[in-house]
Amino acid sequence: MIDLNNIRRGPIMLALIIGMFVAALNETLMGNALPALMQSFDASAATVQWLSTAYLLVVGVLVPITAILQQWFTTRQLFLSAMGLFFIGTVISAVSPVFSVLLIGRIIQALGTGMLLPLVMNVIMTIYPPEKRGGAMGMLGLVVMFAPAIGPTISGLIVDGLSWRWLFYLVIPFALISIFVGAAVLKNVSEVTKPRIDFLSIVLSTIGFGEIVYGFSSAGEHGWAVPGVIWTIAVGGVALLLFVWRQLKLEQPIMDLRAFRYPTFALVAVLLFVLMMTFFSSAIMLPMFMQGVLLITAFKSGLILLPGGIVNGVMAPISGKLFDKFGPRILIIPGLTIAVISLWQFTRFNEATSTSFIVSVHIALMIGIALVMMPAQTTGLNQLPRNLHPHGTAILNTLQQVAGAIGTALYISIMSGGQKQYLSGVSDPSASSEITKGLAAGINNAFWFGVIVALIALGIGLFLRKGKSPEHEQLAE
Structure with a gap:
């Protein structure tokens, strides 16, 4: 059992907040840049929109899996891996010569973000006693809400005066700072139990959440009349029901739905x-x-x-x-x-x-x-x-x-x-x-x-x- 009594919470929160700021800011930086990207890559709005849709899709698919990842890897390993992936994705996006490479960079960024979101919240729940969690979650909320709020304004300034690539150049140093601070001060605060991984659950989770997010995103972008939208959501719904049924049957589920008993x-x-x-x-x-x-x-x-x-x-x-x-x-x-x-x-x-x-x-x-x-x-x-x-x-x-x-x-x-x-x-x-x-x-x-x-x-x-x-x-x- 890890002793949390002597944990220095301040440095840990600093590392987490820097990482969350970078990830949250990145989510809204792209909004005002879509017209510039359409012109730069000679692409349609429907094509460029995938930079946002794919990001949301990957985060939605990966987040459910993080519950099991947090039981297989230490806090430091997961945080540094998440920020490392985010940094690599940002660099690829910044230097991308063609749209497909830019999309790959955004997907890699999303892999890091999808790992980071639940990890940060779980660390806060672990290192703070119940009577102090509200304040700690409030500090996290400051970052999660403030960073996306300034994203459109910053991106508007950058796109008007510089190349869209500066949207990614701007993020690179923050990502590096987060990695260095995390490596220096972050402690392992979770128990590594390495439970059995049910790969069928991962497949059902990926199909279920992925198809639902993709289906509704497509409906919002192109309308409900587009062939396949309803079928995509239906397939996702069936996979999600099977996922829920399997989690309730397993002794060690990847997402323990017994939480809903509370x-x-x-x-x-x-x-x-x-x-x-x-x-x-x-x-x-x-x-x-x-x-x-x-x-x-x-x-x-x-x-x-x-x-x-x-x-x-x-x-x-x-x-x-x-x-x-x-x-x-x-x-x-x-x-x-x-x-x-x-x-x-x-x-x-x-x-x-x-x-x-x-x-x-x-x-x-x-x-x-x-x-x-x-x-x-x-x-x-x-x-x-x-x-x-x-x-x-x-x-x-x-x-x-x-x-x-x-x-x-x-x-x-x-x-x-x-x-x-x-x-x-x-x-x-x-x-x-x-x-x-x-x-x-x-x-x-x-x-x-x-x-x-x-x-x-x-x-x-x-x-x-x-x-x-x-x-x-x-x-x-």
Whole structure:
């Protein structure tokens, strides 16, 4: 058994936070660069979009496997391997002569990110006692929320003034710093038990999560009418059901679904799935509204969303400290209420909406999400015994990736349907002014769906209780 009493948590958190900052920043750097990449490689939007789709796909496939990886390899081995893969992928992307090489680089980056996300959360759950995890998860939340928020603004600046390759040159030194700091200060804090690996489970997991993420991503990009979209999702669903059935039968599953036997964890898993559908999708809808309806440039739209991202990052550690002191309900219920009201305000957006109104409503939404995200995750994971922490973090991270793909597809489908319905009722559907109004109407419909989803999350949040962790119960005995 590893002695955690004398572990220096500060240096370990420093290494983890640097790694997470690099990985999180990388997720949104590509958004504003897609037009430049289309021109550089003479590729279509559908082709270039694979840089984002493949990244999401690989992360969604790999995250479920990390639960078993954390039992086979030490903390240092996994962290350095993850950051090493991320560094190699970044270098390949930066020097790629053709699009296919760039795509390979992004996939290698995603392999590193997919290993890193659950590992970092599990290390925090391991080295901190239950009464201090909220603050630690809040610090992680600052990085996870702040880095993606500044990504579009940074990429807009770089693409406007430099080559798109600088998006990767910028990341390389941060990745190296993370590797060196991790090698110097990171300690092994997990038990290496080397359980039997069920390769059929890995195959079913890869097909299940991969096909579902790919299917919904394709539906969001090309629509539900594309042949094979429904079949892809159906195949993924069947594989996922077989995966779940097999995990429940195995003595040593790669993803231990017995975590769902803990009611609070199960509630949190559903709550975060529903909430992340809204979070990922609003991040896509708002730039589309600003650029398509208000005719704002990509760089300016990134600047408009920046204050909300900064506020979200600042609020994350504050909400973590408040969680440690007061528990989840005092944060989660108000946070979900703010999210519902903010999304309702989004439904009122039109071509006359001011940028200051968008900034204020987006800030409110980001405050609401900050009050919910890390406190909810910490609440759910606190209810699990330590041996289920790797599986719990893998489950929550996987569900969030799948929620992002599903939410994006549903929002875009609703938006497209609303736009078509509006244009079918006007005399000149080809007029640019009518097209703009139709897009605004479709986006409003999508945000009404978001209000409904957020209300469902609020209903789930009402049932959350802090409770006692198994570790506290053992100490009481």
